[in-house]
Amino acid sequence: MIGGRCLKNLVRRFGMFLAVLTLFGGSFASAQTIANNQNDLANMQRLPQNIGGNVRQSPEYVEYQWPAIYFEARFNGPKVIFKIDDSYNRFRVLIDGHEIGIIDRPIASQFEVTGLDASEHAIRIDKLTESISSSGRFYGFFVENQSQSLHAQTRERQIEFIGDSDLVGYGVLSKTRDCDGTELRNMTDSTRAYPSIIARHFDADFQLYAYSGIGMVRNYGNNLPGQPLTHFYGRTVFGNLLTTRREDFRPDIIYIALGSNDFSTEIKSGEPWQNSEELSRDFVQKYIIFLRDLRARNPNSTIFFGNYVNADSKLAAAYSQIIAQIASTDSRFHVILLPAAEATACHWHPSIYDHLSMAQIVISRINELKPNW
Numbered sequence: 231m232i233g234g235r236c237l238k239n240l241v242r243r244f245g246m247f248l249a250v251l252t253l254f255g256g257s258f259a260s261a262q263t264i265a266n267n268q269n270d271l272a273n274m275q276r277l278p279q280n281i282g283g284n285v286r287q288s289p290e291y292v293e294y295q296w297p298a299i300y301f302e303a304r305f306n307g308p309k310v311i312f313k314i315d316d317s318y319n320r321f322r323v324l325i326d327g328h329e330i331g332i333i334d335r336p337i338a339s340q341f342e343v344t345g346l347d348a349s350e351h352a353i354r355i356d357k358l359t360e361s362i363s364s365s366g367r368f369y370g371f372f373v374e375n376q377s378q379s380l381h382a383q384t385r386e387r388q389i390e391f392i393g394d395s396d397l398v399g400y401g402v403l404s405k406t407r408d409c410d411g412t413e414l415r416n417m418t419d420s421t422r423a424y425p426s427i428i429a430r431h432f433d434a435d436f437q438l439y440a441y442s443g444i445g446m447v448r449n450y451g452n453n454l455p456g457q458p459l460t461h462f463y464g465r466t467v468f469g470n471l472l473t474t475r476r477e478d479f480r481p482d483i484i485y486i487a488l489g490s491n492d493f494s495t496e497i498k499s500g501e502p503w504q505n506s507e508e509l510s511r512d513f514v515q516k517y518i519i520f521l522r523d524l525r526a527r528n529p530n531s532t533i534f535f536g537n538y539v540n541a542d543s544k545l546a547a548a549y550s551q552i553i554a555q556i557a558s559t560d561s562r563f564h565v566i567l568l569p570a571a572e573a574t575a576c577h578w579h580p581s582i583y584d585h586l587s588m589a590q591i592v593i594s595r596i597n598e599l600k601p602n603w
Contacts, residue, residue: 235242237447244421264323264331267311267342272310274372277303280382283437284476286466291315295365295467297398298420298438299357303371304380306350310373314341314355316366322421324354332358350380358419360398360442365467387434387603392459393488393536395442399423401576402585409576417576424580427589432596437479439463445492447516448509452501454542459488460520480531482603484524487536487568489513493544506544514551521556521563524565532601533563534592566595 283299285292290541314336321333404417431438442451464473503509
């Protein structure tokens with residue numbers, strides 16, 4: 231395995247080119263445009279779609295909130311229409327793997343993509359931002375008649391990622407650690423985070439359960455007390471008390487990297503733990519329960535546990551206990567040691583180079599184990 235420092239030097243030298251090539255498929259000259267559209271959708275044909283991420287589905291729309299949600303469809307013809315209602319998020323629109331535009335806060339908006347030839351095309355919309363306090367609705371893709379509709383192309387491989395802001399792509403585009411709220415929003419891009427890079431490399435569908443500041447038992451600064459990851463995991467939208475998991479999503483691989491927020495701030499009066507020792511015991515116990523529940527729900531999945539090489543002593547000790555207990559009884563549980571990050575993005579979060587480095591390490595480990603997929 232390539233060492234963290236050497237890999238970073240390699241990524242720094244070639245990483246930006248690879249990131250752009252991986253994300254957008256290289257250079258592309260396009261006359262395609264996105265414009266507002268007011269057509270009556272009742273007279274149009276809704277396309278079958280492939281959805282990435284856990285969403286709440288209804289006959290008219292899907293409601294989403296988690297990071298890295300994406301929508302895909304295939305069609306024949308020179309144009310396609312889509313409708314979305316979202317007061318917060320930014321989205322990237324791609325045709326045939328190439329970016330044609332960004333849409334921002336599309337409140338009750340209907341768009342038309344034109345300038346295509348009359349052949350077969352694929353459209354994809356990626357949610358770039360993190361929307362902790364609000365959800366959005368996607369009403370689908372539409373064409374003029376049934377003859378233009380093609381089946382959505384799902385992928386054979388499936389990966390689930392679980393974690394915190396490091397997996398979200400929190401402020402990843404920023405060149406500085408100092409970011410205000412607007413800058414943070416505009417500099418966050420989940421498609422540049424290492425879960426998305428890994429999924430693209432393996433041509434896998436994926437879903438991301440990640441929430442900035444979330445912990446296993448204690449969130450950053452004890453924010454939202456009593457509502458750690460396990461409170462939200464499995465929900466389609468955060469305020470929906472029901473946990474609904476997609477029956478058509480059975481991950482071949484589950485990757486979890488979580489825990490730095492639990493120990494990141496001092497315990498204050500009124501918290502359930504009197505000291506760090508009590509917190510650590512609770513953390514280890516709840517983490518083991520969560521991992522065993524994951525295994526029970528996913529008996530055929532390979533589980534990867536992200537362990538940070540620069541974890542502080544309390545977190546490192548807790549991780550050691552968790553790894554020892556789970557690895558002793560689960561032959562398909564594997565640890566991946568993640569390198570120390572430069573953390574030059576917003577608020578000391580991983581940079582683009584850090585994400586490329588972490589992605590390469592995880593990809594190499596997966597290839598080394600050759601999972602049966």
